[in-house]
Amino acid sequence: MNYQKNDILCLRITDMGNDGEGIGKTEDGYTLFVKDAVIGDKVQVKIIKAKKSYGYGRLMEVLEPSPDRVEPLCPQARPCGGCQLQALSYEKQLEYKQNRVKSHLERIGGFSDIPMEPIIGMEEPYYYRNKAQFPVGRNKEGRIVTGFYAGRTHSIVETRRCYLGVLGNEEILNRVIDWMEENQVEPYDEKSGSGLVRHILIRYGFSSGEWMVCLVINGDKLPAKERLIRTLIEINGMTSITANVNTRRDNVILGEKILPVWGQTYITDQIGEVSYEISPLSFYQVNPLQTRKLYEKALEYAKLQGNEVVWDLYCGIGTISLFLAQKAKKVYGVEIVPDAVRDAKRNAKINGMKNVEFFVGKAEEILPKKRKSEGVYADVIVVDPPRKGCDRALLDTILEMGPRRVVYVSCDSATLARDLKYLCGDGGYRLEKVCPVDQFGMTVHVETICLLERK
Secondary structure, eight states: OOOOTTOEEEEEEEEEOTTSOEEEEOTTOOEEEEETOOTTOEEEEEEEEEOSSEEEEEEEEEEEOOTTBOOOSSTTTTTBSSOSOTTBOHHHHHHHHHHHHHHHHHHTTOOOSOOBOOOBOOSOOSSOBSEEEEEEEEOTTSOEEEEEEBTTSOOEEEOSOOSSBOTTHHHHHHHHHHHHHHTTOOBOOTTTOOOSEEEEEEEEOTTTOOEEEEEEESSSOOTTHHHHHHHHTTSTTEEEEEEEEOOOSSSOOOOSEEEEEEEOSOEEEEETTEEEEEOTTOOOOSOHHHHHHHHHHHHHHHTOOSOOEEEEESOTTTHHHHHHHTTOSEEEEEESOHHHHHHHHHHHHHTTOOSEEEEESOHHHHHHHHHHHHOOOOSEEEEOOOTTOOOHHHHHHHHHHOOSEEEEEESOHHHHHHHHHHHHTTSSEEEEEEEEEOSSTTSSOOEEEEEEEEO
């Protein structure tokens, strides 16, 4: 049968895709991807885009809800682009993520009999994020609003309460918006490039109770600054108020320049026994409770006895490096972002760790150079790359260094599977353990940690 745009169909959802969309087939095998539908739903769908063998549909009505369907906690869950899985029970979310990692390792990596451990879930899958970035604008009625962008758009879904973020975010947003309205501070307008406040960035230290507020501004001055300070420092734990200068006309949220407004330019937090200083620009895991579980698993996989040399590639501000340094003889961290390395060195200093050294540059260039000039080696290499995975040159460098163990931490199981295939094919490593960790409840994202042993 030839399916066309605007056709209305009824079908059963039998699977879910990488973006959390429901997948169902018609009786003659035509596949439809349906946002907001979950496994087990029987739904009425309107086709919005039709290809020859598959199409995309809009959920019109849930005719028979799945036994795993739940009422989302957030009233904006469907239009907001932040959460994709709130309508699915948390137990089923964990199962979906575990299966997704396994599927990628089988399909892309070519692995079978995968040594998978059960996914590490959360005790509380809400209110876990220590960082939130809220865009600011005006709605159709002209009121200043903040919230999150609707999926694949820059249209703001108005909300001041995110159920993934910490509860104090709402009070901070209320105070900043009130200050803007009372002092005629204009929100940024993407179309004209005019206005001042683009985003409100909020960070919270779970262990320290410290708050950071950073206003991303289209300029280099903050009007009525004292009034903003006065209202924000009434909040218990307020530690850092800054402005971030971003005058670019693109989708990049943060600029490079930080203007101190009040207090420190950083807050502190702890993961286990290790303390970290976090600035507005620092990369720091957004779920500190699960991050501790992730790093403890990395420590377990590294099997450190106290006499090993460890290289942490893509080390960021040294979060994993310092965690591993508690048990290693020496840890070297490599990161291409100079500001992150500066933060990493400072974090090592505040923890009194002298067995850690950090380098700025590409790991595939730093490692061979150090090996040649200083004879450095690696017992264990840890990689925690961005979503695109490791560069091929870096994988070749790992194989050349030949550590006994490689601990690979990944935020994208598809690129993970691709890289593991390379390392474990003719590369001389075998996959010993795989453990997914749910860092991002209610979303489709999942962290995975793997242990590779040299054959």
